[in-house]
Amino acid sequence: MVLGYIQRPMEWAFEKAELGFDVLFGRAWNPLFYLGALCYFNFWIVAASGIYLYIVFETSVLGAYNSIEAITQEQWYFGGIMRSLHRYASDALMLTTMIHLLREFALDRYRGVRWFSWVVGVPMLWLLIICGINGYWLVWDELAQMIAVWTAEFLDWFPIFGEPIARNFLTKGSLGDRFFSLLIFLHIALPLILLLLMWIHLQRMNRARINPPMGLAIGTFLMLLVLSLIYPAVSHPQADLSHVPEVIHLDWFYLFVYPMIDLWSAGPVWALIYGVTGLLIVMPWLPKEKYDAPAVVNPDQCNGCERCFDDCPYGAVIMQLREDDSPYEKIAVVNADACAACGICVGSCPTHTPLRRGDHITTGIDLPDLSLHQLRGQCVASVAGLPDDTPKVILFGCARAVQVEAMNIPGVATVELPCTGMVPPSLLDFMLRRGGADGVFLTGCGDGECFHRLGGRWVEERLDGTRETYLRTKFSKKRIRLDWASSADGDRLKEDIIAFRDSLPGLPDESDLVETNGVDET
Amino acid sequence: MSYRTKPTSLGIGRYLGQIIGFTIFALILGYFSASPDWRYFPADKALVKLSFSLSGERKEACKDRTAKELENIPNSAKVPKSCPRERHPVRVKLWLNDKEVFAGEGSPSGLSKDGPSQFYQTFEVPPGQHTLKLEVKDGGPDGGGFEHTASVELRPRDILAIDLDRKALMLGLPTR
Known part of the structure; x- marks a missing residue:
């Protein structure tokens, strides 16, 4: 597929960039992991600064320019900063939106269950651009004049408006004060519609992050503030419909389409806009993402604890009141259309805890194509096939990160999962106590970059003991290692796995803990 | 951790x-x-905008309705004259310094083709003194029309707007 050829180098570039940002910002504040949240954050700065600008803005032909000039020149210490923040946060919003879009495409996070967010994002993108253009129009300087005339001529290319819109900008007298009342109304209404779409955009994402970490937020705001002080936003000379502006200082984040109109004329640009929009909308089905069979609930085992409901990254699990004679009040129900078969619900289900060696495992919620029973069998068989002269490590990897099955490290058995979040802590317990492993190594795409959004976060919290289901082993924590790595970080990961394997013989023999402190398996 | x-x-x-x-x-x-x-516009040019909205003559003149025709019309719409709505397209030619720079035809707007014809054209011209001649035919191929001539001086980046108020010439020029 053609898109794949574009995607792969972009994916490589993004993963390398993430490693670079990990070093610069630290993993917890890596801005590439919070692009959506940064969009929200910039939106709030734009909204807050916009409220002040609205208060001082005069909705008239002369007043529009003069009121903005007054705060820029005479009130630079506050009004000017607010204006600059409004501009630069808008530009930052556009920039983070574009990087967000490109990253989601590059990392293949726009198909399958994500189609809804992607498709809703398309009108959001155009609406954001229109909001930006609308904002520049309000200043009524030469830039606004150019935008007004160009936009009108661009819209007039479709002869559906009766009288050409461009006639409204024919002479000085053509334009009335009411025009600016209309513009300011649009500049409030359109961002509100955008905010509504931003909310709809996340409706099929459980626990979407809409706030960046505090440090990243403070850093972003300070960056915008310093930029506003050093390089404040200023106006062009006042608009004059009897003179043509000669040179325009364009904001390329929002106004990039105008030079295209200038170079190619309106028709080809309309064709490009429709073409890009159409392509973006159909992309999730080029081709359609194919998943394994969706998760299924075993009514006999489900106790309605809501952990799968809570942990599902796509809101595919809903809780319903039971109508059978079960003592439990609720039962989990899977919305197959929203299920990506990531298995995170399996990792969250407590009904199979603890795992036993001989029994057939039945769990409250399971993947038909890779049941927990099959997974346990696969783990035991893999470890059993390892030679006895080296420590035995079982390596759990995620299909969307480093391909662990291709690593071929002596003494390391690999199991690739749809998401590392599928591993229940009870399976780690089991592999150390009964499964023959000396150590367990977990990797995958971690929190922030996790393909299935929340898998990495839940694994960390489960191992930390801050999220059910808990790890119950009494073995040394040194026998379990968690190490996130993207595809671009494979070499470093391999070194870490070898170092972990080699560290295992030095650990004290704690097998007696199984006897003295082992969990009750009766 | x-x-x-x-x-x-x-x-x-x-x-x-x-x-x-x-x-x-x-x-x-x-x-x-x-x-x-x-660079939005060349520094050594001026801009002429030809834009107006003008209704062409009606294609058919109004005619008196016969008594029989009036009988078949509801009372609320019973008017003695019948006036077909469709109008002629408007044809325009513009000369600058005796050189034709635009010739075009504007169809009447509206589903019934009874609205005004619309024009919006722009031309880059060198600054200096210009004589313009505007010829408008609004009465069909054999019908009448009117024309205007004017002389204007344009400086670099000036915008000259050529408009019509009904059939009267309206020139929009920068104030000196």
Whole structure:
């Protein structure tokens, strides 16, 4: 597929960039992991600064320019900063939106269950651009004049408006004060519609992050503030419909389409806009993402604890009141259309805890194509096939990160999962106590970059003991290692796995803990 | 967290890293928010805009309805004259300094083709003294029309708007 050829180098570039940002910002504040949240954050700065600008803005032909000039020149210490923040946060919003879009495409996070967010994002993108253009129009300087005339001529290319819109900008007298009342109304209404779409955009994402970490937020705001002080936003000379502006200082984040109109004329640009929009909308089905069979609930085992409901990254699990004679009040129900078969619900289900060696495992919620029973069998068989002269490590990897099955490290058995979040802590317990492993190594795409959004976060919290289901082993924590790595970080990961394997013989023999402190398996 | 491999960290240098990262971001924002410049219009040209809205003559003249025709019309619409709505297209020619720069035809707007014809054209011209002649035919192929002539002086980047108020010439020029 053609898109794949574009995607792969972009994916490589993004993963390398993430490693670079990990070093610069630290993993917890890596801005590439919070692009959506940064969009929200910039939106709030734009909204807050916009409220002040609205208060001082005069909705008239002369007043529009003069009121903005007054705060820029005479009130630079506050009004000017607010204006600059409004501009630069808008530009930052556009920039983070574009990087967000490109990253989601590059990392293949726009198909399958994500189609809804992607498709809703398309009108959001155009609406954001229109909001930006609308904002520049309000200043009524030469830039606004150019935008007004160009936009009108661009819209007039479709002869559906009766009288050409461009006639409204024919002479000085053509334009009335009411025009600016209309513009300011649009500049409030359109961002509100955008905010509504931003909310709809996340409706099929459980626990979407809409706030960046505090440090990243403070850093972003300070960056915008310093930029506003050093390089404040200023106006062009006042608009004059009897003179043509000669040179325009364009904001390329929002106004990039105008030079295209200038170079190619309106028709080809309309064709490009429709073409890009159409392509973006159909992309999730080029081709359609194919998943394994969706998760299924075993009514006999489900106790309605809501952990799968809570942990599902796509809101595919809903809780319903039971109508059978079960003592439990609720039962989990899977919305197959929203299920990506990531298995995170399996990792969250407590009904199979603890795992036993001989029994057939039945769990409250399971993947038909890779049941927990099959997974346990696969783990035991893999470890059993390892030679006895080296420590035995079982390596759990995620299909969307480093391909662990291709690593071929002596003494390391690999199991690739749809998401590392599928591993229940009870399976780690089991592999150390009964499964023959000396150590367990977990990797995958971690929190922030996790393909299935929340898998990495839940694994960390489960191992930390801050999220059910808990790890119950009494073995040394040194026998379990968690190490996130993207595809671009494979070499470093391999070194870490070898170092972990080699560290295992030095650990004290704690097998007696199984006897003295082992969990009750009766 | 004890399970985790410690991620690469610059320690105190991390703050320097963030300053570098944010500075790069700020430079991108600051530069592309107003650069590079776009040359919108040549400095040594003026702009002429020909734009007006004019209704062509009716294609058919009004005629008196016969008594029989009036009988078949509801009372609320019973008017003695019948006036077909469709209008002629308007044909326009513009000469600047005796050179034809535009010739075009504007169809009447509206589903019934009874609305005004619309024109909007722009031309770049050199600055200086210009004589313009505007010829408008609004009465069909054999019908009548009117014409206007005027002389204007344009400076670089001036906009001359040629408009019509009904059939009267309206020139929009910069105030000197």
